[in-house]
Amino acid sequence: MIGPLAWNILLAMLWMGFTGSFTGTNLFIGLALGYLVLAYALRGIPAFANYATKVPRTIRFIVFFLWELILSNLKVAYDVLTPTYYMKPGVIAFPLEARTDGEITIVANLISLTPGTLSLDVSSDRKVLYIHVMYLDDEAEVVKSLRYLEHRALEVLR
Numbered sequence: 001m002i003g004p005l006a007w008n009i010l011l012a013m014l015w016m017g018f019t020g021s022f023t024g025t026n027l028f029i030g031l032a033l034g035y036l037v038l039a040y041a042l043r044g045i046p047a048f049a050n051y052a053t054k055v056p057r058t059i060r061f062i063v064f065f066l067w068e069l070i071l072s073n074l075k076v077a078y079d080v081l082t083p084t085y086y087m088k089p090g091v092i093a094f095p096l097e098a099r100t101d102g103e104i105t106i107v108a109n110l111i112s113l114t115p116g117t118l119s120l121d122v123s124s125d126r127k128v129l130y131i132h133v134m135y136l137d138d139e140a141e142v143v144k145s146l147r148y149l150e151h152r153a154l155e156v157l158r
Contacts, residue, residue: 004042004051008034054156061156068149069114076115076134090136091120094129094146103157104129107150117146 002010011034016022035055042048079086098104108119108129116134123130133142 004038004048008038008051010034011037058156061152064152065110065149072115072117079134087134088136089132089134090139091130091132092136092139092142094131094143096122096127096129097147097150098154099126101126103154106157107153110149110153111146114149 008031012027012030015030015033016026019026038048039052039055043052096104096107098107104122104126108122111117111129111131112119118132120130120132122128131146136142
């Protein structure tokens with residue numbers, strides 16, 4: 001069985017074929033129209049009903065992560081460019097809510113992509129992620145922000 005994402009991409013490709021315009025903008029329009037068609041026409045089918053809520057969640061997560069990425073880049077850049085040394089590096093043990101290997105990998109990579117943090121290792125029972133943090137002024141605050149990032153990522157993945 002073809003999944004909802006594959007149907008959406010297929011509808012976008014058909015849209016591009018019908019219009020004869022193979023541009024990024026037209027692909028985006030085709031994806032949006034395909035999403036609307038699938039969300040409305042197939043809302044009663046369980047496999048597609050979840051898809052209608054997952055796409056907006058994914059878009060919100062991408063915007064959230066890009067904003068966090070910009071803020072952390074600015075913080076690290078400011079620290080590098082100013083003569084004052086603000087870093088207080090350390091390693092923390094972050095208890096994971098992610099359970100599958102895929103979820104753990106994605107959460108660890110999202111953490112590593114953010115400047116100032118680096119995923120080091122996962123415990124053998126896959127319940128704790130060890131993270132190097134450049135700014136460890138308040139460990140509880142760091143864990144809280146990482147927990148929020150993990151929660152938003154798992155919202156999209158599950």
